[in-house]
Amino acid sequence: MLTCEQVAQLISESLDRKLPLRKRLAVRTHYLFCKACPQFEKQVRFMRDALRQFQDRVESVESFFATPLSSEIRERMKQALSQAAGDMGSGEM
Template sequence: MKTTLSCRDVTRLVLEGEDRHLRLSERLGVRVHMLICKTCPEFARQVQFMRRAVGRWKQYGDDGGDGSDGGAPPR
């Protein structure tokens, strides 16, 4: 692996980290890059925010969060 990662590499790894466990060398490379870059940490925060939002949206749908009380017509 290269000694320093580009922003493009870090973006790819942040997204891949959502789907798989990154190798130690990949995680270390991302961490080092995050220390010296201003925009990549913001991107990682946005990805984390989207992951939480999607999780909440899924829970909302699973709970029947349509405002109804289990199929009875609204009053």
């Protein structure tokens, strides 16, 4: 059985490339017992997509966060981050 930490690692790997079936199944199995990790994956994917959307406009994450235009996205990301952190903290297996 994977720990939440291992699952978080696999989630970030899965953003770059497709995971092998065995690992995907292990993550899915973990999701049956854990509410925090699927939530975490959702947040991470949302942030990845948001960054992708803006990456032609900004040069780095720092300038992304300094861009006044993105204040609404920034708020949502801040909420997503703190929510994910809270979920991970209380989501002990």
